[in-house]
Amino acid sequence: MAFWRSLFLPTLTFSAIFLFLIHGGHCFYLPGVAPQDLIEGDLLQVKVNKLTSTKTQLPYSFYSLPYCRPEKIVDSAENLGEVLRGDRIENSPYAFNMREPRMCNVICRLTLDAKTAKQFKEKINDEYRVNMILDNLPLVVPIRRLDPESPTVYQLGYHIGLKGQYSGSKEEKYFIHNHLAFTVKFHRDLQTDSARIVGFEVKPFSVKHEYDGKWDDNKTRLTTCDPHSKHTVVNSNSPQEVEDKKEIIFTYDVEFQASDVKWASRWDAYLLMSDDQIHWFSIVNSLMIVLFLSGMVAMIMLRTLYRDISKYNDLETQEEAQEETGWKLVHGDVFRPPNNSDLLCVYVGTGVQFFGMILVTMIFAILGFLSPSNRGGLMTAMLLLWVFMGLFAGYASARLYRMFKGSEWKKIAFRTAIMFPAIVSAIFFVLNTIIWGEKSSGAVPFGTMFALIFLWFGISVPLVFVGSYIGFKKPAIENPVKTNKIPRQIPEQAWYMNPSFSVLIGGILPFGAVFIELFFILTSIWLNQFYYIFGFLFLVFIILIVTCAEIAIVLCYFQLCSEDYLWWWRSYLTSGSSALYLFLYAAFYFFTKLEITKLVSGILYFGYMLIASYAFFVVTGTIGFYACFWFTRLIYSSVKID
Known part of the structure; x- marks a missing residue:
């Protein structure tokens, strides 16, 4: 209590001072997301980002294809999260002036050879998209719905090209989108006449440009797209084929449209993913599970346990009570340290570390600090x-280790700091090697890899040792009842109390509480969509915590009633087994929703989902363990033992 008081009072004092001074404070914006006021004629520089495909999940740099290049390619500064996501933001030859429309602006002309034609064909066949950025807004393609009253849906980036039959030919051909019709939407300030960009859209066209005479970069005028005659591209009736020795001319238009959308709301259209009713249905579905489990826990706690404890504490009926129920008979063994207790301490500490990370991340996301405009911010955070949560991981593992009468706290601290990250790093290194072999921009550079290793060994490991030292120096947690020297024999259990069966059953309900929201998370990750409904996600996370805790308590009570006192590991595995169902659902999602056909892409998908499932196992298992730990200490501290 003293620890929490010392933590809470300074926080409360700081909050009070902050609220008192806030009226005189100045607003600030996060780096990279401050509004930019532009006047007519200001230069707008379009940046290009990675090429992405939902079929391969392998990003590539924009200039990995022979697109038009500026005189000098300049890489933008990227944070750790952007690098890990495979973002490669660079400048481009697409440049125009604010509120000055352009028509048929020629970027460059190139002639394909067999190699470059093959590169374009491969990317078109894999449905790669080009991603661009203007004023920190991603380029989107508007897609109208059949229902005119429905809001417009936006897809990130435009396809490199398309394939199909043309002019009655039965042979499938490839066509490239070489003309881009940009639309820049802006919100105008009537007082200052400045404007802020609130939208960046494009309509791509494939056009076989034509011109008279020989090509001259400065004098040649296109007959298919001429700004002097107000003639621009409106369709792709004569598309540009991708083939060896084919000439391609890249052009673009830019149109400026005034918009009523304010700068603060410009991301709303990008974040329109689905109907909120589906998420509310997910919440209601999860709440029904929670209410069902809460009813069972309430019945156990208020009826059965209260009656059992009352009878047990009554000396006249103590013998009768012992014959009626079994959980009190194992009081001398229930707190006996389990097998592999060191490993349990490590997993519990790692779970605390993950739990703290998820909780704080969601709080920051709900408060708006992890806006999608701050690219890579979520992963970096x-x-x-x-x-930094390694401090709490070391503290939790050392406290439990001390309770188990352990003495080598440095050993447990080292295992807590190394084991889980080492397993994840091994999987990640294999996957990164595969990505590197595919020459994808998603491969983590050596500099970033060194930064990750420094964060692990330079900061996380020392913090785990500091937390372990503090936790081990604390007085050991005292058990409410004494442990017998000789272990009690466990009677033969019914088939439904078999550890494997009860563990597998225990994971169904926690997974059922989150699987609907899990669909949207997988869609945002693997289908290149934004996910920014952290309010719903936070509610689902709270429901997951309650569900894991309650199912672990219910099954732990049934286990103790059958005189099986080996609850330590089973409490962890009961709720942690929900990770198995998560991985199975990921496999189901892979075969039903994704169109991945390449072996490499499949390995990447299942590799990353294995890491995610492992992390989910650690978090949910720790929740179930602490719930049962609290439950057993509560009930056994309520009975009188001679």
């Missing part, structure tokens, strides 16, 4: 929070 999660990595840094994971590192």
